[in-house]
Amino acid sequence: MAHESAATTDEAAMRVTRTIEVRAPIDVVWETLTDPRELAEWFGQRAEFPGGMREGAEGSFGWEAHGDFPAVVERWEPPHAFAFRWGAPGQPIREDNSTLAAFSLQRDGDLTRLTVVETGFEHLGDEAAGRAALEDNRQGWTEELDDFVALLARRWTPSIVDPAAGTITRTLDIAAPKQRVWRHLTDPASIETWWGHPAVFPGGMREGVTGTFEHEGQRWPVAIRILREAETFAFRWGAFGEAEPGPEACDVRFDLETTEHGGTRVTVVESGWMRVPAAERDERMQGNGGGWEIVLDGLRRHVLAVAA
Template sequence: MPVTDISTDAENLTMTLTADFAAPVERLWRAFTDPRQLERFWGPPGWPATFTAFDLTVGGRADYHMTSPRGESSRGSWEFTAIDAPSSFEVLDSFVGEDGQPLDGFPSMRMVFSFDATADGSRLTNVTYFTSLEALEQTVAMGAIEGSRMAMDQLDAVLLDLRAYAQGKGTRTELLDDQHVRITRLVEGPRELVWRAHHEPELLQKWLLGPDGWQMVECEVGDTYRYVWQQGEDESTRFGFEGETVLSEPTWRAVTTEKMIGMEGPSTLNDLQLYEEDGATLLTLLIEYPDKETRDMILATGMTDGMEASYARLEAAIA
């Protein structure tokens, strides 16, 4: 994980994040000043950012919003107050409403981003300056420390090209906390086809099969969905999942609930995001479980291995 420290200083009214990366300063600078790259990591997992304006000039403004899996939105803006490429830039960061104006009751903060060369690459130092202790405490209470850590820990995938980042790693499962798991898999193929493979029954039935020997015998998609599998011709092995679409933004994000058919209890929330680079697509699936026990029970079924078998078929299906 690249973040090495996040600390607050109540006397000087600051929060400082430090992170080290195996990439040169110029590459780190581009990640923070290209809105398309910035979108891939600025929001923490589950709250990806979308930048709708980005004027990298002193006095210029960047506008963005972050969207939760359930469609809730948090909006912000940067006003660039100083730029020294590729070493640093400074912004006034504000929470804003749909009209772009600062929200009452929410602090505005001065943030300084500094990029320095190290023996192994580069170091990001991000210092946030608050106007009062109340504003600092309010921001920390809103989850800024953990959210910042999780956001910056996504940056390694941005600094490398996708194929180099995913080389030989297959399907990867990361435990983010007691309720959240992140699955990543590089798929050789364009994003549009990967999206279609997740939403068209004739394609789904070619790849979403798990271990060898299983077949999908029911596949219904739309605002709600239902998938049923069985092993070979043995109907007694049938099981399936069903759910509904919570958020859909073709062709890059789809959020659905998931629940085993016939089982009581809460659903999981599955947040699928697709990012394409040079003809390859990074598939990221953020799964929210109701509790740690459910998370551990499902992971113990060999979920990752089954998903890798399916994703290998997905590549073949869209080749």
């Protein structure tokens, strides 16, 4: 089933459905779908689950114009299935005042398919009330999932390879404070975990120091150029076996900025590719473009997996 432009209703079954497809990894889609900080950006203005998100968790979703709707998580199977029941503002959840919104996620090539099915409208008073709520929520899922798609487009983007300028750029949002992201971005032990390269910097990481990254027993030099606390991390890296980055070395720069809801936007730019011979430049740039997608996704997963 392809991406649907709007939610639809099935009046016989009294349900609302919509399927969307996005070009983002399934774990990123899951995070955006279920993390209360993310939910508050596309599904109302507030999402509060004091005990955390899990099966049985109780909380609420809030809209400035409509109030706070109580909710309880009824299914929690990361990253494929999520469902919550939500009721009426100011009332405990009952069968006659609540509906069930169930989400399923599937990976299909480089796309993630997300389907929402909301049921239970036949229990909301008489038939007219149920059909009115059915239509209201059809409009709601059309608007809210459009906002979800737009948020994902900001949260996860592919690398941009510009052969004319000799640059590769990648931006990624991480739902964690900037200081925490910085700590794992620049700590050698963390780098080995999320990037997969043992990072050795005798005497510690600081501006002007040259250390090494290692892959399958081979090392290459990494000369730190900028280490500005919680703002910018930049280095020049060379080829296997060099003591210092040579004439074909590229420059890498990470910049961090705080997003609207207290997360962190990480932008990496790898430049200097015009120093690389033209015969091999395009293939190597494309390879590194895919590499930066893997690397920053690894950083995001690592930061979110640790407690602090």
